[in-house]
Amino acid sequence: MRISVEEVYETVRMTLDHHFDIRTVTLGINLKDCIDRDIAGLTQRVHERIVEKGQLLNRCADLIVQKYGIPITNRRIGVTPASLLLEPLPRTKATVVRFAKALDGAARKANIDFLGGFGAMVQKGTTAAEENLIDAIP
Amino acid sequence: MTEQKASQICIVTVTGVDRVGIVAKLANVMARANINIVDINQKILEETFVMTMAVDVAESAIGMDKIKARLDRVGKEMALKITIQDENIFKAMHRV
Numbered sequence: 188m189r190i191s192v193e194e195v196y197e198t199v200r201m202t203l204d205h206h207f208d209i210r211t212v213t214l215g216i217n218l219k220d221c222i223d224r225d226i227a228g229l230t231q232r233v234h235e236r237i238v239e240k241g242q243l244l245n246r247c248a249d250l251i252v253q254k255y256g257i258p259i260t261n262r263r264i265g266v267t268p269a270s271l272l273l274e275p276l277p278r279t280k281a282t283v284v285r286f287a288k289a290l291d292g293a294a295r296k297a298n299i300d301f302l303g304g305f306g307a308m309v310q311k312g313t314t315a316a317e318e319n320l321i322d323a324i325p
Numbered sequence: 326m327t328e329q330k331a332s333q334i335c336i337v338t339v340t341g342v343d344r345v346g347i348v349a350k351l352a353n354v355m356a357r358a359n360i361n362i363v364d365i366n367q368k369i370l371e372e373t374f375v376m377t378m379a380v381d382v383a384e385s386a387i388g389m390d391k392i393k394a395r396l397d398r399v400g401k402e403m404a405l406k407i408t409i410q411d412e413n414i415f416k417a418m419h420r421v
Contacts, residue, residue, distance in 0.1 A: 190365065195336055253389040
């Protein structure tokens with residue numbers, strides 16, 4: 188059965204007058220294969236991966252916005268916990284900060300609103316790399 | 326294999342004040358873009374003129390962004406709010 192005028196009007200008014208939107212779309216990216224003993228290698232691969240997939244997320248989100256006429260307010264990316272990726276690297280604040288800046292830069296370049304994953308899973312104890320990451324947070 | 330192509334129905338919604346030539350203008354935009362009009366309905370709801378038009382964009386000569394831009398232009402000319410949305414959004418909102 189085709190949709191009635193009343194039903195269409197109700198939905199259209201939600202978007203035009205009541206700011207009905209899709210709040211966030213999120214893409215999870217596995218970065219484990221970017222791990223490296225060299226910070227430069229890690230940040231470069233992470234940057235390339237996030238920019239590539241992030242731009243793809245934005246293109247897909249734009250198509251959905253056009254198709255359904257419902258705006259998407261935020262585009263978000265979630266990545267492998269940073270502490271895991273930092274395990275083989277020197278336990279210094281400089282390393283952690285450099286990696287954080289790489290994440291930030293990639294998200295900015297891909298025009299992503301939020302990037303999550305700068306964290307550690309410590310519910311069953313902490314490794315040295317995890318402690319180092321937590322210590323690096325201002 | 327049959328040659329029949331799948332249809333992609335979108336709903337064009339026009340809201341505002343009724344006047345001469347709305348259907349003509351919209352039909353013109355659709356015809357130029359090779360979009361088939363499947364169904365048209367209109368009603369006065371809460372003192373607002375509301376017209377819905379079901380169109381099949383599967384064979385459209387232009388993308389959704391361009392269709393939208395052309396409809397926006399018509400909307401500006403005639404002081405109407407015109408939207409185009411995939412039919413499935415309404416099904417998802419109103420059908421169980």
